[in-house]
Amino acid sequence: MRLALPDRNLLVSAVSGLLLAAAFPRPDLFPFAWFAFVPLLLVMRHRPFASGLTAGTVFFATVLYWLNFVMTTYGGLQPIFSLLAYLFLVFYLAVYFGLATWISCRLETLLKLPYLFTLPPMWVALEYLRGVFLSGFPWATIGYSQQNFSLAIQSSDVTGVYGVSLMLVAVNCALAGVIKAPRGRLAWLGVVGTMMISISHFGYGVWREAQPLDQREEQLRVALIQGNIEQSQKWNPDRRQETISHYQKLSLESLNGQPDLIIWPEAATPFYLQDHSESAAQVKRLPERLNTPLLIGSPAYRKTSADQYQYFNSAYLFSSEGEELGRSDKIHLVPFGEYVPFGKLLGFINKLVVGVGDFSPGKVRPLPLGEHELGALICYEAIFPPLARAYVKGGSDLLVNLTNDAWFGDSSAPYQLLAMTRFRAIENRVWIARVANTGISALISPSGNVTLSGPIFEPLQLTGSVGLGAEATFYTRFGDLFAYFCLMISGAFLVTIVWFGKQTSKGDFQ
Numbered sequence: 250m251r252l253a254l255p256d257r258n259l260l261v262s263a264v265s266g267l268l269l270a271a272a273f274p275r276p277d278l279f280p281f282a283w284f285a286f287v288p289l290l291l292v293m294r295h296r297p298f299a300s301g302l303t304a305g306t307v308f309f310a311t312v313l314y315w316l317n318f319v320m321t322t323y324g325g326l327q328p329i330f331s332l333l334a335y336l337f338l339v340f341y342l343a344v345y346f347g348l349a350t351w352i353s354c355r356l357e358t359l360l361k362l363p364y365l366f367t368l369p370p371m372w373v374a375l376e377y378l379r380g381v382f383l384s385g386f387p388w389a390t391i392g393y394s395q396q397n398f399s400l401a402i403q404s405s406d407v408t409g410v411y412g413v414s415l416m417l418v419a420v421n422c423a424l425a426g427v428i429k430a431p432r433g434r435l436a437w438l439g440v441v442g443t444m445m446i447s448i449s450h451f452g453y454g455v456w457r458e459a460q461p462l463d464q465r466e467e468q469l470r471v472a473l474i475q476g477n478i479e480q481s482q483k484w485n486p487d488r489r490q491e492t493i494s495h496y497q498k499l500s501l502e503s504l505n506g507q508p509d510l511i512i513w514p515e516a517a518t519p520f521y522l523q524d525h526s527e528s529a530a531q532v533k534r535l536p537e538r539l540n541t542p543l544l545i546g547s548p549a550y551r552k553t554s555a556d557q558y559q560y561f562n563s564a565y566l567f568s569s570e571g572e573e574l575g576r577s578d579k580i581h582l583v584p585f586g587e588y589v590p591f592g593k594l595l596g597f598i599n600k601l602v603v604g605v606g607d608f609s610p611g612k613v614r615p616l617p618l619g620e621h622e623l624g625a626l627i628c629y630e631a632i633f634p635p636l637a638r639a640y641v642k643g644g645s646d647l648l649v650n651l652t653n654d655a656w657f658g659d660s661s662a663p664y665q666l667l668a669m670t671r672f673r674a675i676e677n678r679v680w681i682a683r684v685a686n687t688g689i690s691a692l693i694s695p696s697g698n699v700t701l702s703g704p705i706f707e708p709l710q711l712t713g714s715v716g717l718g719a720e721a722t723f724y725t726r727f728g729d730l731f732a733y734f735c736l737m738i739s740g741a742f743l744v745t746i747v748w749f750g751k752q753t754s755k756g757d758f759q
Contacts, residue, residue, distance in 0.1 A: 515564075
């Protein structure tokens with residue numbers, strides 16, 4: 250009895266998924282993204298949907314491997330249930346790859362349109378939809394792979410990360426076209442057209458880098474306090490005083506750098522600062538003792554009735570006199586972590602985070618610091634471009650990302666999250682101060698450069714200067730206009746497919 254060999258086309262497609270995953274942190278081999286799709290593009294016409302689905306499955310399974318660690322170690326899930334949840338998410342995300350390749354192949358069949366004309370805008374449209382549908386999960390948008398290729402990402406202040414994604418897909422399509430038809434006139438015209446677009450793309454990067462993007466008239470010295478509190482001990486009441494003392498010690502040490510603002514990470518205080526407890530009182534007295542404003546991540550609540558409460562994941566800002574200047578609540582909550590979507594239907598699913606109840610979303614509420622305002626992005630809010638843009642449009646002169654990456658362990662996730670955060674600085678040409686419980690704490694300039702960062706899983710304090718004020722970029726003013734344009738083009742493609750729907754055979758969707 251002969252064993253059936255794996256489909257060669259799907260094996261080749263899987264290679265594309267691996268190459269693309271290698272372009273992301275870690276190992277961060279970003280040049281791979283410029284040719285990673287070529288194997289897929291050469292074979293996908295044989296099995297249009299299955300090829301894209303395979304590439305996407307391998308890609309997301311590799312990039313998001315750390316989810317198993319999160320769900321088993323901190324979510325309390327049995328390994329088998331963790332694996333099932335992980336595979337379900339990977340498959341869901343891979344469907345976007347499959348749809349992009351199927352639609353592009355279908356358009357080639359119907360209208361003889363080369364992939365170069367159809368796949369780039371379709372890819373961007375689907376990446377955008379992935380970032381908004383069902384609350385959105387825009388992790389590993391392929392443009393993020395170029396975080397360390399500065400010239401390639403400066404255009405994000407116009408197109409957002411999606412412009413970088415389109416360039417990557419277009420270059421891959423042009424390469425594949427020439428390989429398939431080395432003497433084809435249309436293929437070489439595609440190469441020439443792609444080269445012209447690339448020259449303008451990189452030329453814009455050269456022009457922008459020649460400008461003083463990172464300079465601001467007003468500077469602020471900020472101290473990032475990386476407590477490195479172990480997640481399994483974080484909410485232990487017996488360790489509460491130890492946690493407070495630890496953060497106080499690091500904050501006192503930071504005074505040598507003469508900071509104008511000291512920042513603690515997300516949920517640095519595992520108790521409610523608004524309570525009249527000795528623990529809360531100790532923390533509130535600290536800014537006056539330090540003679541420095543203090544920004545703290547802490548849970549919060551609001552009583553809505555005699556026995557009903559709303560809970561928030563918040564950031565408090567205190568003046569150097571200990572006065573509470575404001576509180577900003579997390580807006581984009583983590584599904585199944587901070588709240589259960591469709592709670593009445595899925596209420597049996599336990600949240601992955603230790604807490605006292607479902608968290609409620611807040612609103613865009615910049616925090617006042619003198620004549621300036623701070624925009625607080627809590628945890629993975631930094632991966633959502635519209636949220637950072639909303640804070641800058643709302644008057645924020647500095648974005649602060651308070652996060653607790655202890656969930657991720659010693660995996661690639663903290664590096665991936667930092668990579669995505671860098672694009673928020675470029676899009677809005679604003680400085681970002683990022684402080685993480687276990688790292689990576691960093692300062693990010695408006696050009697996307699990490700000007701200061703520390704090691705992971707070490708308690709430390711980092712003090713450096715940031716500029717105040719944001720540039721009024723095209724992206725800040727108009728948002729994801731580029732993605733909307735790609736959505737319109739993709740909509741026209743879909744209308745075309747439906748129009749020719751009667752010509753579609755049942756065997757095309759494999």
